[in-house]
Amino acid sequence: MPLVKNGKIIDDPYLRVLDDAPVPDDTAVIVPAERLLADAGDFALRAGRTGVLWPNARNVSDLVPHLERLSLVALIFPTFRDGRAYSQARILRERYNFRGELRATGDILRDQFLFLHRAGFNAFEVAKATDASAFVDVIRRFSVFYQPAADGQSIALRRRLDHTGSRSATNSMA
């Protein structure tokens, strides 16, 4: 499955380690949440980078004590309709200032890339190669946004006030 990170298709450097498989010491790994929480001390001592696969029904505040040592948090979309991880992503970025890789996994649609990007995701496991190669075009489709999110946009109401000079309300349309 193609991985898009920061707009580019790359090879995934991370190894997915399941519940009881051994964890190689110097490889980048993604481990399940339970395992990270159970063996937090061991993971802190590893040479390789550590990422976690975090369930969408679990409060991300439980991750806070570990965030500094994590290079990646992967959040899950069991179906594209289940939008819990959008909130988790914004909270991780905006409240807990997580600056590592935030990866969207599971059932994600090309037409959701922009929402995901704005919510703070910077890496995407994309099922279809054509969707992966369209990534940059897709997230550039919109140039204006009304609301602030994890992408640092300011609120449209404020931007308008800042640009009152260039504003052009007309009477032709409402």
Next chain:
Amino acid sequence: MYLYDDFDRTLVDERIDEFRDQVARRLSGELTEEQFKPLRLMNGVYLQLHAYMLRIAIPYGTLSSEQMRMLAHIARRYDRNYGHFTTRQNLQFNWIKLEDLPDVMADLGRAGLHGMQTSGNCVRNITTDQWAGVAPDEIEDPRIWAEILRQHSTLHPEFSFLPRKFKIAITAASHDRAAVRVHDIGLRLHRNGAGETGFEVMVGGGLGRTPFIGKTIKAFLPKRDLLSYVEAILRVYNQYGRRDNIYKARIKILVHDLGAEAFAKEVDAEWQVIKDGALALDPAHAADITARFRYPEYERLDDNPEELRKARSSNRRFATWLDNSIANHKVSGYAIVTLSLKPEGGPPGDATAEQMESIAALAGRYSFGEIRVGHEQNLVLPHVAQRDLPTLWEKLETIGVATPNVGLVSDIIACPGLDYCSLANTRSIPIAQELTRRFRNLDVAHDLGRLHINISGCINACGHHHVGHIGILGVEKNGEEFFQITLGGRADEQAELGALLGPAVPYAEVADVIEDVVAAYVELRERPNELFIETVNRVGVEPFKERVYATR
């Protein structure tokens, strides 16, 4: 009217481009119907029983003449010459072809119209009082806040895949015409003891399978905090709302399961963290949005001018219409005029392309180019000089929108039902049509007074049957259409859910049963002006039940 600027226009244009691409991918087979579904839904495109249906957003029910003309054009060019105004102040076209959709969207876009927020599990079109800005009993124009919320919720990256759809309604008047207590969030603008205006915030109201009246979780929310508080509610809901069962996914279930107090606590905890961040509003923001609304330059006119007095005394039919369809305006010499889309035998809320065009022209001439859509599925000309009422009435008569039945027994709210909708269990439009025939006598209707009948063709309750004075709900029993009748519901500031009258009745008997209910009311009322809803409140459903079921 809110005036779009480059910012708003760019967003709509980019959305149209995106949708054109999505339709192209569907038509080429790159997208399956399954994959296309969420994309079309986010643009208001449903697949109904016979064709695609396009639902167009009419933010807070305000339309310009130009926009109404565009709707007429769409009806004529791409549909079957009519459209259907809905209980959410939107408009639906029922016969749109998939391949035409991008062009339809582009045409709509030229008039600042689109289908965003009319479908999908996002924040839907924000609704408000159809008399906003002109009602004498409001403290300020609630559309300013509806627009601020509309902008904030449009293509919101975090809240476009909520557990279920999300509806927000705002009122600023003492009489609630926006049914705020039966919305996911209801907002009531009011003044606190210190004379400041802010919002009472209600959550968890709603109809459908499990109806609830919303609970107040904040008695007074300062305006600066509106966006952050709504964001906090949505964030709590997005994370904790149920996703395992579509019938339990609305916020009302979460509020009910947690309890309003515990829910409020969760919201407050979230809100404390974000309230002083990017979403805090200062008065300049509201002032800027207010400045983008175009308000009429009213003339200085006296109430009840001679032209009006003369016409009233010389023409009984005009006088009847005046007493029924005209409401007081906050500016002297002006009136709010309701156009009934409930003619005898007609489907509630339908308007033809010709009617839309005439109404656009009449609004241009007599109402400063502005039209409103009310949740009762009628239209409103909000700024008519009283001296123009006699002329306007004649013109409204000729296009069939001056039936003086506003708020009366034949002013029925109904969902599209099995005639169009793939979710429906039963028909609802033909029941409404039959009832308008049974109650065609306007003298009788006026004697009965205010009486709201609401019809839904399934438990999803798009016809708001729970809050009808008389509610009619279609259910399917062994392949046949049956109807449950409820009495005593209301959607206003004393919102109440109706109580079940008795066993469901078959399709053929519904109109007879409603006639019996109404006859029972006439016998039971204490005085001629005791309203139906007041009689039901006083005596309960039992006497009605006896009367209706005694002979059945």
